[in-house]
Amino acid sequence: METETLTDQSTEARRELERTQMLQNLGKLTAGIAHEINTPIQFIGDNLQFLSNGFEDILSLLCEYEKFRTEATEAAVSNDQHERVLAAKVKTDVDFIAKEIPKAIAQSIDGIKRVSSMISAMRDFSHIDERRFAPANLNKAIESTIVILRNEIKYVADVETNLDDNLPAVMCCIDEIQQVFLNLVINAAHSIGDCHEEGGDRGLIKISSRIEGDDAVFTISDSGKGISPEIREKIFEQFFTTKGPGKGTGQGLSIVQKAVTERHNGRLELESAEGVGTTFTVYIPIEGKTKNE
Amino acid sequence: MSEVKRIIFVDDDEEVLDGLRRLLHKMNGEWEMDFHQNGSSALSAMDKKTFDIIVSDLRMADMGGVELLEIVRTRHPDATRLMLSGCSEQPMYGKAVSCAHQFIAKPCDSEQLMTQLSRSFAIRDRIRSQKVAKVLPSLRSLPAMPAAYKKVLDMIEDPRCTSRDVGQVISRDIGMSAKILQIVNSAFYGPSTKISDPVRASVYLGIKAIKALALTDGVFSTLPEEKVEEFCVSGLQEHCVRVGALARSICKTQKMTDQQQETAMMAGILHDTGKMILISEFDYELAEIIRLSRVEKRPCHEIERETIDLTHAELGGCLLNLWGLGNDIIEAATFHHEPAECIKDGFSIATAVYLANAIDHQFCSYLSTGWSEEIDMSILETLELTEQLPEWQRVLIPTEAEEHEYA
Numbered sequence: 001m002e003t004e005t006l007t008d009q010s011t012e013a014r015r016e017l018e019r020t021q022m023l024q025n026l027g028k029l030t031a032g033i034a035h036e037i038n039t040p041i042q043f044i045g046d047n048l049q050f051l052s053n054g055f056e057d058i059l060s061l062l063c064e065y066e067k068f069r070t071e072a073t074e075a076a077v078s079n080d081q082h083e084r085v086l087a088a089k090v091k092t093d094v095d096f097i098a099k100e101i102p103k104a105i106a107q108s109i110d111g112i113k114r115v116s117s118m119i120s121a122m123r124d125f126s127h128i129d130e131r132r133f134a135p136a137n138l139n140k141a142i143e144s145t146i147v148i149l150r151n152e153i154k155y156v157a158d159v160e161t162n163l164d165d166n167l168p169a170v171m172c173c174i175d176e177i178q179q180v181f182l183n184l185v186i187n188a189a190h191s192i193g194d195c196h197e198e199g200g201d202r203g204l205i206k207i208s209s210r211i212e213g214d215d216a217v218f219t220i221s222d223s224g225k226g227i228s229p230e231i232r233e234k235i236f237e238q239f240f241t242t243k244g245p246g247k248g249t250g251q252g253l254s255i256v257q258k259a260v261t262e263r264h265n266g267r268l269e270l271e272s273a274e275g276v277g278t279t280f281t282v283y284i285p286i287e288g289k290t291k292n293e
Numbered sequence: 294m295s296e297v298k299r300i301i302f303v304d305d306d307e308e309v310l311d312g313l314r315r316l317l318h319k320m321n322g323e324w325e326m327d328f329h330q331n332g333s334s335a336l337s338a339m340d341k342k343t344f345d346i347i348v349s350d351l352r353m354a355d356m357g358g359v360e361l362l363e364i365v366r367t368r369h370p371d372a373t374r375l376m377l378s379g380c381s382e383q384p385m386y387g388k389a390v391s392c393a394h395q396f397i398a399k400p401c402d403s404e405q406l407m408t409q410l411s412r413s414f415a416i417r418d419r420i421r422s423q424k425v426a427k428v429l430p431s432l433r434s435l436p437a438m439p440a441a442y443k444k445v446l447d448m449i450e451d452p453r454c455t456s457r458d459v460g461q462v463i464s465r466d467i468g469m470s471a472k473i474l475q476i477v478n479s480a481f482y483g484p485s486t487k488i489s490d491p492v493r494a495s496v497y498l499g500i501k502a503i504k505a506l507a508l509t510d511g512v513f514s515t516l517p518e519e520k521v522e523e524f525c526v527s528g529l530q531e532h533c534v535r536v537g538a539l540a541r542s543i544c545k546t547q548k549m550t551d552q553q554q555e556t557a558m559m560a561g562i563l564h565d566t567g568k569m570i571l572i573s574e575f576d577y578e579l580a581e582i583i584r585l586s587r588v589e590k591r592p593c594h595e596i597e598r599e600t601i602d603l604t605h606a607e608l609g610g611c612l613l614n615l616w617g618l619g620n621d622i623i624e625a626a627t628f629h630h631e632p633a634e635c636i637k638d639g640f641s642i643a644t645a646v647y648l649a650n651a652i653d654h655q656f657c658s659y660l661s662t663g664w665s666e667e668i669d670m671s672i673l674e675t676l677e678l679t680e681q682l683p684e685w686q687r688v689l690i691p692t693e694a695e696e697h698e699y700a
């Protein structure tokens with residue numbers, strides 16, 4: 001009885017800490033998320049204003065034409081009338097409007113898609129702390145992670161995904177798995193970011209999913225600076241970090257490891273070479289062979 | 294300055310550039326516009342042609358907006374630098390604040406953008422002097438009094454000091470006041486109405502942000518001690534603080550709102566901003582101007598117009614305008630030696646500042662002023678305020694301690 005309360009308490013405390021780390025992570029991302037929404041809203045607004053002006057111009061040109069047409073049916077049109085309608089056409093800049101309207105519409109629709117995908121990804125991250133095991137679409141979870149992190153990644157790396165469409169729903173605790181993806185992809189982006197700061201080229205993050213036996217398998221691979229053998233053992237320790245204050249607290253990988261191995265009875269593999277990059281592979285049992293629940 | 298008005302836009306998002314290009318297409322006859330997707334291509338375009346205004350995004354791959362605008366500041370000091378950004382990240386503020394004249398937050402509506410651009414062109418037209426045009430836009434800050442700046446640095450390290458305390462110190466210094474108002478009124482911090490009181494500005498920003506700003510290179514700067522001495526800058530600063538207080542009292546007797554009184558106070562403090570610019574950038578010319586003014590018994594601003602083509606009043610007005618401060622403050626600074634302009638629309642904050650300045654020059658003069666004009670009584674008659682004058686003058690009768698200092 002005694003010991004049970006004790007473990008209960010420490011589990012509670014651990015979860016509280018994990019929750020805090022997740023919230024910190026998301027907190028750091030809000031500026032980037034705002035940026036990703038503000039940008040499309042800017043050009044959608046500009047395009048709509050252009051469309052509105054353009055529509056007015058075209059409408060008044062149409063009126064000119066209409067007047068010209070009625071005049072033409074009543075009597076022979078004079079040179080003056082002809083000149084007037086021609087001047088109206090030149091003033092309207094029909095060529096420019098005609099060329100730009102379709103693009104303005106297409107880009108605006110695309111912009112709205114960008115905003116919506118961000119909003120829906122945010123929704124995926126808003127049910128944190130439900131802690132329920134249920135079948136979940138993990139390809140979608142990965143995609144949401146990438147969208148949420150777009151602003152963090154896009155200045156330093158490209159993302160290449162290779163997701164297996166046949167991946168079945170995985171019995172898991174989705175908020176925990178999402179934390180796993182979030183932490184691994186943030187780490188990958190940071191690692192590439194460090195190389196980039198030192199003058200390296202734009203990096204690449206490769207993310208894939210596949211089925212292997214009874215497991216759903218995910219790989220997150222970066223072309224970053226790699227992990228040196230000296231710290232390889234330490235990185236899973238809680239509070240071990242090589243990042244400066246404000247950038248990392250050293251909790252990411254310890255949470256990842258616990259979520260994957262203890263909570264989901266899965267496996268975590270790491271392959272890394274200094275100066276080449278790092279690959280994390282996550283194995284999650286599809287049927288959700290959980291130990292505790 | 295070039296005949297054609299040229300703007301260069303830089304944004305790493307092609308769609309944003311397309312949107313702007315379409316939106317501004319109707320301005321084609323008046324403005325020539327270039328659009329670039331990265332800093333280096335913008336820079337090489339600027340080497341080939343002269344641009345009046347650069348509008349840059351903040352976060353861009355390769356060369357960021359801060360880096361770009363810093364390069365532009367040194368290579369093309371006379372270009373107006375605006376930042377159009379969708380970013381709201383705290384740590385970037387400080388640096389961004391020191392390299393851009395003004396910020397526009399994405400998303401901004403088209404009217405706001407057009408107004409901002411037209412306003413920037415209007416300011417440029419007003420800076421007639423070639424000499425000044427080369428210097429003014431490249432100014433990152435107005436120098437502060439070394440003692441006041443040091444006090445601020447000490448205070449931000451002291452856990453007992455509040456943002457209000459720091460604001461109080463800032464509000465007695467022309468350079469730091471102007472800067473903090475530029476920052477607080479920029480789109481990044483973006484209050485919905487303009488703030489014109491440095492104390493309120495400090496409280497609004499909070500001690501952490503003030504600290505970050507104060508420690509960012511280029512946000513605040515100080516005058517070298519020799520100049521402080523040569524031009525008796527502490528006397529000038531105190532003159533400005535008194536003019537602020539008096540302008541507020543005058544507005545109070547005219548039953549203006551609290552908000553207007555607050556603005557009048559700031560307008561008074563900043564009215565001689567141009568003098569600070571002269572002291573920091575044109576000290577050689579200024580010494581000569583002051584000398585001539587005394588010998589010829591003519592006001593400084595007349596001689597300034599002859600030597601550098603602009604008066605300190607106009608110069609200050611231009612900088613405050615470039616930095617996006619409120620219109621009342623800009624007007625008061627610009628016209629504080631032109632009484633006729635100050636009463637064009639009846640009694641205004643500019644009128645109050647004109648009067649406060651003239652009254653203060655009558656009663657207190659600090660060492661390095663030139664020759665001062667009398668108050669223009671005709672404007673008091675026009676506004677039917679002649680009777681009020683003695684009352685306002687009484688506000689200024691110096692206390693004993695002050696008398697000792699400025700006698």
Ligand SMILES: Nc1ncnc2c1ncn2[C@@H]1O[C@H](COP(=O)(O)OP(=O)(O)OP(=O)(O)O)[C@@H](O)[C@H]1O
Pocket residue numbers: 021183187188191222224225226227235236240241242243247248249250251252253254278
């Ligand atoms: N993909 C990677 N490439 C290179 N080094 C990595 C990578 N992932 C993790 N590391 C190293 O492992 C350390 C621990 O990672 P972990 O995610 O636990 O903490 P953190 O990222 O430093 O901080 P937090 O995740 O709490 O913000 C990192 O500081 C980094 O040195």
Ligand SMILES: [Fe+2]
Pocket residue numbers: 564565605606629630
């Ligand atoms: Fe003056």
Ligand SMILES: [Fe+2]
Pocket residue numbers: 532564565650
């Ligand atoms: Fe003055």
Ligand SMILES: [Mg+2]
Pocket residue numbers: 183186187248251252253
């Ligand atoms: Mg991490």
